[in-house]
Amino acid sequence: MRQIKQTAYHHGNLRRAIIDAALEAITESGPVGWSLRELARRAGVSHAAPAHHFGDKAGLLTAVAAEGFEMFADTLERAADDVLEVGVAYVRFAIGHRPYFEVMFRPELYRMDDPGLKAASERAARVLVTSAGRLSPSPAQDRLTTIAAWSLAHGFAGLWLSGALPETAHDDPQALARSVIRLFFGTTH
Amino acid sequence: MRQIKQTAYHHGNLRRAIIDAALEAITESGPVGWSLRELARRAGVSHAAPAHHFGDKAGLLTAVAAEGFEMFADTLERAADDVLEVGVAYVRFAIGHRPYFEVMFRPELYRMDDPGLKAASERAARVLVTSAGRLSPSPAQDRLTTIAAWSLAHGFAGLWLSGALPETAHDDPQALARSVIRLFFGTTH
DNA sequence: TCCCTATCTTGTCAACGTCAAGATAGAGTG
DNA sequence: CACTCTATCTTGACGTTGACAAGATAGGGA
Numbered sequence: 001m002r003q004i005k006q007t008a009y010h011h012g013n014l015r016r017a018i019i020d021a022a023l024e025a026i027t028e029s030g031p032v033g034w035s036l037r038e039l040a041r042r043a044g045v046s047h048a049a050p051a052h053h054f055g056d057k058a059g060l061l062t063a064v065a066a067e068g069f070e071m072f073a074d075t076l077e078r079a080a081d082d083v084l085e086v087g088v089a090y091v092r093f094a095i096g097h098r099p100y101f102e103v104m105f106r107p108e109l110y111r112m113d114d115p116g117l118k119a120a121s122e123r124a125a126r127v128l129v130t131s132a133g134r135l136s137p138s139p140a141q142d143r144l145t146t147i148a149a150w151s152l153a154h155g156f157a158g159l160w161l162s163g164a165l166p167e168t169a170h171d172d173p174q175a176l177a178r179s180v181i182r183l184f185f186g187t188t189h
Numbered sequence: 190m191r192q193i194k195q196t197a198y199h200h201g202n203l204r205r206a207i208i209d210a211a212l213e214a215i216t217e218s219g220p221v222g223w224s225l226r227e228l229a230r231r232a233g234v235s236h237a238a239p240a241h242h243f244g245d246k247a248g249l250l251t252a253v254a255a256e257g258f259e260m261f262a263d264t265l266e267r268a269a270d271d272v273l274e275v276g277v278a279y280v281r282f283a284i285g286h287r288p289y290f291e292v293m294f295r296p297e298l299y300r301m302d303d304p305g306l307k308a309a310s311e312r313a314a315r316v317l318v319t320s321a322g323r324l325s326p327s328p329a330q331d332r333l334t335t336i337a338a339w340s341l342a343h344g345f346a347g348l349w350l351s352g353a354l355p356e357t358a359h360d361d362p363q364a365l366a367r368s369v370i371r372l373f374f375g376t377t378h
Numbered sequence: 379t380c381c382c383t384a385t386c387t388t389g390t391c392a393a394c395g396t397c398a399a400g401a402t403a404g405a406g407t408g
Numbered sequence: 409c410a411c412t413c414t415a416t417c418t419t420g421a422c423g424t425t426g427a428c429a430a431g432a433t434a435g436g437g438a
Contacts, residue, residue, distance in 0.1 A: 011386080030297045032221045035425055046387045048427085053385090056427070105351045108219045141372065147354065148341065148369045155344020156336070162294045165336065180337045183330065184373055200417080224394060235418045237396085242416090245396070 015053045015063075017043040022064055026099035031061065031109055061103055062110040062117060068100030069120035076127040084181055086131045087153045091177040094157035102161065105154075135185060149185075156180060204242045204252075206232040211253055215288035220250065220298055250292055251299040251306060257289030258309035265316040273370055275320045276342045280366040283346035291350065294343075324374060338374075345369060 011017065021042040025034035036057055037047040054060040072093055079089035094101040103109060104121075112118070132146035159165050160173050200206065210231040214223035225246055226236040243249040261282055268278035283290040292298060293310075301307070321335035348354050349362050 014385080030295075033297065036427095037425065047425090048388080049386055051427070105347070105353065106219075107351060108222065143355075143357075144368055144372050147345070147348075147365070148372050151344035151348060151369060152337065152341050153344065154348055155340035155342065155346075157344075158294070158347050159336075159340060159343055162296060164294065166332075168332075176336070179333055180340060183333050183337050203416080225396095226394065236394090237419080238417055240396070 011043070011045060011049075014043060014045060014049060018050050018053060018060065019063060019067065022060055023099045026064075026102060031099075031103050031106060036060070058110055062114050064100060065103045065110045066114055066117035066120060068097065068104045069117055069124055071097060071100065072104065073120050073123040073127065076124055080127050080131055083131045083134050083149075084178070084185060086127060087149060087181040088174060088178050090128075090153035091157050091160070092174055095160060095173055098161060101157065152181065152184065153177075200232070200234060200238075203232060203234060203238060207239050207242060207249065208252060208256070211249055212288045215253075215291060220288075220292050220295060225249070247299055251303050253289060254292045254299045255303055255306035255309060257286065257293045258306055258313060260286060260289065261293065262309050262312040262316065265313055269316050269320055272320045272323050272338075273367070273374060275316060276338060276370040277363060277367050279317075279342040280346050280349070281363055284349060284362055287350060290346065341370065341373065342366075 018039050021039040022034075024042070025039060028034075036050050039060075040047050040049050043049075050060065054063060075089050075093045076086055079085040110117075128150050129146050132149040133142050135149060136142045136145040156177050160170075207228050210228040211223075213231070214228060217223075225239050228249075229236050229238050232238075239249065243252060264278050264282045265275055268274040299306075317339050318335050321338040322331045324338060325331045325334035345366050349359075
């Protein structure tokens with residue numbers, strides 16, 4: 001998956017175990033509905049063990065966001081050939097990796113100056129800019145088109161995650177997202 | 190503004206003072222970066238005073254969300270004549286009343302079964318459905334068009350609030366939003 | 379064998395949300 | 409004015425939390 005810096009000491013790989021526990025907890029009760037001590041209990045270690053790996057809560061969420069942006073950039077890059085599919089991939093990631101997504105776009109929860117995080121998020125942004133540029137009617141409207149396409153995908157994901165969309169949308173959000181995107185960007189594909 | 194149930198007892202109007210303090214605190218550090226005790230200190234009352242009015246933290250955030258949805262519905266209704274302006278009003282509210290907006294679309298923070306809240310949020314949704322319907326090319330695509338338009342406005346607002354958009358966007362977000370919406374929905378107006 | 383260092387534990391602290399019980403003061407009634 | 413009633417607010421307490429400091433532990437290199 002990703003580089004693993006820790007050789008196994010007492011626990012095995014506590015860093016990963018804590019992150020996994022955090023992802024579970026975020027899935028169950030959001031990015032703030034849990035405590036570091038609870039994660040430590042889930043991982044079977046003492047209450048202060050997480051602090052060694054992440055410093056504090058923001059440090060843990062920084063690690064989650066960084067990992068999320070890495071996976072996010074990978075996902076978008078895999079779809080980069082087809083502009084429509086980049087949008088669908090955006091929504092698919094948000095829904096399929098909800099705990100990551102819910103942290104990633106809430107920068108007050110983590111430290112944005114983390115170098116790995118910044119690199120991954122810029123990598124993801126590059127795919128969006130490049131692929132949306134191909135939709136632009138004229139070079140002068142590149143920026144506007146990028147923001148529009150990004151807003152559409154991001155808004156759909158956000159509304160779906162917050163449960164604001166009508167129930168019928170919950171059957172197959174990915175197909176619905178594809179329809180919505182196609183509505184704007186034509187059926188050229 | 191809205192009905193005020195409390196007659197002034199010891200404090201004057203503590204309920205309002207606590208909500209205002211909450212809005213300030215949310216503006217400064219997000220919907221979870223503060224404590225009830227801090228709000229009580231700001232209002233100059235004891236640490237347990239807020240509990241009487243709101244029960245618990247979720248109760249306070251429910252009141253914030255309800256008030257937000259009321260104002261939101263009012264804003265949208267005022268713009269309902271012009272479909273484009275509904276989208277602009279959506280963004281304007283999100284940015285101009287950021288602390289409300291940041292709570293409203295995070296339902297895990299409050300109690301969605303609150304009757305006043307539900308009524309106001311349905312009132313807002315009705316404006317969106319009605320006005321977006323006017324954009325729909327055919328009745329069969331009403332639902333899709335509504336979701337698309339809503340996603341566009343919601344996504345732009347969310348991206349702007351999270352600081353994800355490039356800095357140039359921060360000069361006049363409202364004008365930028367208008368351009369973005371016009372890009373999709375033509376310049377018929 | 380010995381030390382070094384990353385890893386984890388234990389103990390502690392102020393602050394927090396929440397609850398229970400008591401104090402206070404305005405409003406209504408006579 | 410005297411009295412009571414009740415919404416409002418205070419005080420005190422309890423278990424939990426994030427964070428810090430100091431100590432224990434164990435694997436790896438010399």
